Amino acid sequence: MKNAFVCIEGVRKSYPNNQKDKTPQLVLDDISIDVKKGEFVTIFGPNGCGKTTLLNIAAGLIKQDAGRVSINQKSPLKAIFGYVFQNYPESLLPWKRTIDNIAFPLELKGKDKEERRKKVRGLLDFLGLHIPINNYPYQLSGGQQQMAVIARSLIHDPDVLLMDEPFSALNFQTRLYMQDKIQEIWSKTKVTLLFVSHEIEEAIYMADRVIVLTDKPTHVAKSLIVPFPRPRTRDMTLCQTFIELKKEIFKMMEGVIG
Amino acid sequence: MRKEIVIGPLVLLLLWIIIHYSGLANPVLVPSPLSVAEAFVLGFIQGNMFYDLGVTIMRFAWGFFSAVIVGVFLGLLLGYFERLYSSVEIIIDFFRSVPATALFPLFMLFFGVGDLAKVSVVFFACSLIILVNTAYGVKNVSHLRIMLAKVLRASQTKIMLKVILPDSLPHVFAGLRIGISFALIVVVVTEMFLGTVSGLGHRIIEDQLVYKIPEMYASIIVAGLLGYILNKGFLFIERRIVHWSGK
Numbered sequence: 001m002k003n004a005f006v007c008i009e010g011v012r013k014s015y016p017n018n019q020k021d022k023t024p025q026l027v028l029d030d031i032s033i034d035v036k037k038g039e040f041v042t043i044f045g046p047n048g049c050g051k052t053t054l055l056n057i058a059a060g061l062i063k064q065d066a067g068r069v070s071i072n073q074k075s076p077l078k079a080i081f082g083y084v085f086q087n088y089p090e091s092l093l094p095w096k097r098t099i100d101n102i103a104f105p106l107e108l109k110g111k112d113k114e115e116r117r118k119k120v121r122g123l124l125d126f127l128g129l130h131i132p133i134n135n136y137p138y139q140l141s142g143g144q145q146q147m148a149v150i151a152r153s154l155i156h157d158p159d160v161l162l163m164d165e166p167f168s169a170l171n172f173q174t175r176l177y178m179q180d181k182i183q184e185i186w187s188k189t190k191v192t193l194l195f196v197s198h199e200i201e202e203a204i205y206m207a208d209r210v211i212v213l214t215d216k217p218t219h220v221a222k223s224l225i226v227p228f229p230r231p232r233t234r235d236m237t238l239c240q241t242f243i244e245l246k247k248e249i250f251k252m253m254e255g256v257i258g
Numbered sequence: 259m260r261k262e263i264v265i266g267p268l269v270l271l272l273l274w275i276i277i278h279y280s281g282l283a284n285p286v287l288v289p290s291p292l293s294v295a296e297a298f299v300l301g302f303i304q305g306n307m308f309y310d311l312g313v314t315i316m317r318f319a320w321g322f323f324s325a326v327i328v329g330v331f332l333g334l335l336l337g338y339f340e341r342l343y344s345s346v347e348i349i350i351d352f353f354r355s356v357p358a359t360a361l362f363p364l365f366m367l368f369f370g371v372g373d374l375a376k377v378s379v380v381f382f383a384c385s386l387i388i389l390v391n392t393a394y395g396v397k398n399v400s401h402l403r404i405m406l407a408k409v410l411r412a413s414q415t416k417i418m419l420k421v422i423l424p425d426s427l428p429h430v431f432a433g434l435r436i437g438i439s440f441a442l443i444v445v446v447v448t449e450m451f452l453g454t455v456s457g458l459g460h461r462i463i464e465d466q467l468v469y470k471i472p473e474m475y476a477s478i479i480v481a482g483l484l485g486y487i488l489n490k491g492f493l494f495i496e497r498r499i500v501h502w503s504g505k
Contacts, residue, residue: 083406091405093424095502104420
């Protein structure tokens with residue numbers, strides 16, 4: 001699909017095995033993924049299969065060995081990204097108040113302080129996020145830090161939002177809350193969203209489409225459309241179709257592990 | 259303020275009194291607290307303690323602050339360019355290991371017996387510590403925060419100013435804290451050398467030579483108080499500026 005909004009085509013990447021053994025090991029093997037504008041795609045795969053590497057390549061942070069990536073027909077270096085890192089608490093700048101952390105992408109663009117702060121307040125209002133923005137990041141709870149990072153990833157109107165297992169550090173309750181919150185934010189902003197997850201249920205529950213990756217050397221095992229309407233409810237996770245989807249992914253994983 | 263903090267000083271004072279009056283130690287070498295207090299007060303109102311204190315502070319400040327400017331600047335540079343650091347690492351570590359006061363006679367040959375030699379040796383002692391700590395801070399900046407700036411397409415200059423510099427501040431301040439203590443030691447020692455006519459170190463050595471023991475203690479106490487206030491004041495500022503450190 002040449003006209004896809006996010007177009008990942010035949011991407012390959014090898015890494016040296018380890019410190020001693022420098023022979024390159026193939027991690028990403030011919031990965032092709034197309035994402036439509038405004039689509040919510042989860043990328044599911046076993047641990048260590050190179051999901052983070054794939055996101056970093058998509059964002060233009062590391063260079064692939066082969067293949068190409070384009071965002072809206074352009075190089076990823078020309079696209080605007082929001083990126084929620086897996087270890088997001090560390091990605092907050094502890095010397096800045098939360099409001100200025102959220103405004104950081106605007107600060108880099110040279111917007112003045114008042115304008116930045118106004119935009120942050122507007123965005124938080126729009127998304128219905130309640131964060132004590134005058135506190136420093138280390139004074140926030142885990143969930144609040146998460147929301148601050150998400151707000152920061154959206155403040156500069158990105159073309160694509162990348163999220164790398166953003167909920168892995170949260171407790172169960174917060175996690176469920178954030179799953180719904182992300183869907184709400186996505187519906188409001190209509191941002192194109194690539195969400196990496198290693199939780200089957202989460203991957204299905206949230207997405208329009210789940211892309212299942214194999215173990216190393218990683219390729220796309222399957223792309224599954226999730227047919228449920230939005231907003232999603234927890235009841236849907238109990239219906240037959242949901243369970244069938246889950247089974248299908250489980251089966252693919254068995255192949256990988258077995 | 260917690261009440262128990264006065265216990266230690268009171269016990270120390272009590273021990274001093276006991277040692278002086280019991281004759282456990284030579285009372286000439288351990289004069290009574292009262293005579294020291296008298297020398298202390300007289301030093302300020304009749305003698306030129308204020309002047310000597312001021313001179314010591316000035317030498318300290320010149321040496322220390324010039325070391326801050328040079329040390330932080332070079333530290334940022336060397337921390338950022340790893341190969342540059344490797345190429346001068348041996349030199350830095352060697353000179354860092356030379357006790358600064360051992361170089362004072364050499365500095366005197368170059369800069370004479372005046373203030374310039376003293377300030378230079380203070381500068382020498384502090385700048386390397388500050389440089390090494392700053393470089394260490396830069397090398398230990400969070401990769402994730404740099405990645406964040408990169409994904410937002412920040413320029414190298416902006417990454418330096420908005421991520422690397424603030425992120426390395428806790429280490430910079432650790433260097434400054436060590437530097438302050440160092441600078442004070444070095445400045446007082448250099449003032450004890452021949453040819454010096456002012457400063458706390460000069461007072462201490464002069465009083466010692468003529469056996470004005472209470473006066474000597476008074477000057478030592480002033481030097482101690484100066485160090486104490488500098489350290490406490492610095493900690494106060496440090497906690498304000500790098501408030502996130504250790505959190």
